[in-house]
Amino acid sequence: MKKAIITVVGHDCVGIIAKVCTYLAERNINILDISQTIVGGYFNMMMVVDVAGSDAEFETISEELKGVGTQIGCVIRIQLEDIFDMMHRI
Amino acid sequence: MISRSEILETNQMIEKENLDVRTITMGISLLDCIDSDLEAMCAKIRAKIVRLAGRLVAVGDEIGREYGVPVVNKRVSVTPAAIIGAAACRSVQDYVKLAKTLDDAAKEIGVNFIGGFSAVVCKGMTASDELLMRSIPEALAATERVCSSVNVGSTKTGINMDAVRLMGETVRKTAELTADADSIGCAKLVVFCNAPDDNPFMAGAFHGVTEADAVINVGVSGPGVVKKALEAARGKNFSVLCETIKKTAFKITRVGQLVAGRASELLGVPFGIVDLSLAPTPAVGDSVAEILQEIGLEHPGAPGTTAALALLNDQVKKGGVMASSYVGGLSGAFIPVSEDQGMIDALNAGCLTLEKLEAMTCVCSVGLDMIAIPGDTSAATVSGIIADEMAIGMINQKTTAVRVIPVIGKTVGDQAEFGGLLGYAPIMPVNRFDCSAFVNREGRIPAPIHSFRN
Numbered sequence: 001m002k003k004a005i006i007t008v009v010g011h012d013c014v015g016i017i018a019k020v021c022t023y024l025a026e027r028n029i030n031i032l033d034i035s036q037t038i039v040g041g042y043f044n045m046m047m048v049v050d051v052a053g054s055d056a057e058f059e060t061i062s063e064e065l066k067g068v069g070t071q072i073g074c075v076i077r078i079q080l081e082d083i084f085d086m087m088h089r090i
Numbered sequence: 091m092i093s094r095s096e097i098l099e100t101n102q103m104i105e106k107e108n109l110d111v112r113t114i115t116m117g118i119s120l121l122d123c124i125d126s127d128l129e130a131m132c133a134k135i136r137a138k139i140v141r142l143a144g145r146l147v148a149v150g151d152e153i154g155r156e157y158g159v160p161v162v163n164k165r166v167s168v169t170p171a172a173i174i175g176a177a178a179c180r181s182v183q184d185y186v187k188l189a190k191t192l193d194d195a196a197k198e199i200g201v202n203f204i205g206g207f208s209a210v211v212c213k214g215m216t217a218s219d220e221l222l223m224r225s226i227p228e229a230l231a232a233t234e235r236v237c238s239s240v241n242v243g244s245t246k247t248g249i250n251m252d253a254v255r256l257m258g259e260t261v262r263k264t265a266e267l268t269a270d271a272d273s274i275g276c277a278k279l280v281v282f283c284n285a286p287d288d289n290p291f292m293a294g295a296f297h298g299v300t301e302a303d304a305v306i307n308v309g310v311s312g313p314g315v316v317k318k319a320l321e322a323a324r325g326k327n328f329s330v331l332c333e334t335i336k337k338t339a340f341k342i343t344r345v346g347q348l349v350a351g352r353a354s355e356l357l358g359v360p361f362g363i364v365d366l367s368l369a370p371t372p373a374v375g376d377s378v379a380e381i382l383q384e385i386g387l388e389h390p391g392a393p394g395t396t397a398a399l400a401l402l403n404d405q406v407k408k409g410g411v412m413a414s415s416y417v418g419g420l421s422g423a424f425i426p427v428s429e430d431q432g433m434i435d436a437l438n439a440g441c442l443t444l445e446k447l448e449a450m451t452c453v454c455s456v457g458l459d460m461i462a463i464p465g466d467t468s469a470a471t472v473s474g475i476i477a478d479e480m481a482i483g484m485i486n487q488k489t490t491a492v493r494v495i496p497v498i499g500k501t502v503g504d505q506a507e508f509g510g511l512l513g514y515a516p517i518m519p520v521n522r523f524d525c526s527a528f529v530n531r532e533g534r535i536p537a538p539i540h541s542f543r544n
Binding site for chain 1: 096097099
């Protein structure tokens, strides 16, 4: 398992989760956890995913997610989970 | 499970507070490139650097994408060139050729600086050391990415005053040969006392002879992150202040440790150390001076600055040490003038003097750094400045350094422009009284009494 965190931030609109999840399904990336909230009209979603099953390079996934974000007016980032673990857990 | 607020905090540090990995520096030993034939030596040096560090830039960028944290610089440091060139270099021109070889190798692999055009002469100079030191002005003028450093003193050996005198002249000549670019050659030349073998930061990085064949050293940076965290501690007592700095330094250093481990794995080169330094850049919000202001000073240089800096430096170390398995290099708060907008503002406000900066170097990492001084400053005065700074390092058993730039054709009231990460700096006044009879004495200052520990 290779865990990564996806963050999606932007103006709320119909179909954000659908778009992101469709992309992840196409790339065979499994969603382990998902949470979203809307604060002041801003959509804020975080997902924990497993990228081990995908045959795409991490860099490719990162670029393609950025592209999906542009389509739906959100900023989408994917980062390996290790950076958060290292910083916030001893 | 990582919480939403932790994810937000990390990404806020990266996006808004300039958290980055300042440098992944690969140290490469060139000891096996020694050859009595100059051409053969240069060919071996180039081949080894390209072989080991050819993928350094690509790997650095890949790690940056994986973790979403910028890896700003990818650099190489090599064994002090005065050792490597001793068998082959018979003239200043031979050493310039060695420097050009390093420059070409750096360009070929795409790193922005290569350090190690260096000599370690804290007790005495070999003929090769002296030749290298005399070649520095031309070498720095003829190359773009080569950085040079000379270690002229240590707590164990005392200060080699012959080398201090020669470096005063070398700094001046380097300034003259690069006069058309505001004497920028001097921005790539550092004079050290107690230089560490594993420093990843330029311009003083070299790969010491105590090191393995190749090693990955990482320097992290996040003055903006510390500043932001301290905003929440305004008006609070020293205990809260120190705890806040320690916790933040821990988090920043953990990122360095992660990146260093990954770089080591991807490049197949052992991990060396993480350098815990707070290194500013000219970018707004990436300033050590702003941390000092947040601690409670109107500008750095105000009374209390040395105490505030001592506190900052110590807490950064305390927080960082636990975050990494091996800590080394310079590890502390850097106070370069031209590379820190807050320091420049303090200077322009009339709050910061060379003498106060010297006092600050007693308690921070390194020393008088990126300070532009009048172009007519004599070699003897530069030597005097170097000697003072070396004495601070020798007596206090710490690394100190001098990187001053006598900007030819400019004087107090003018401004020097270095560009990029090196920034710009108003010219600082220098004490005009003479010290030549002192620096012209030959020999060395003996090691201090507390160095005799055996």
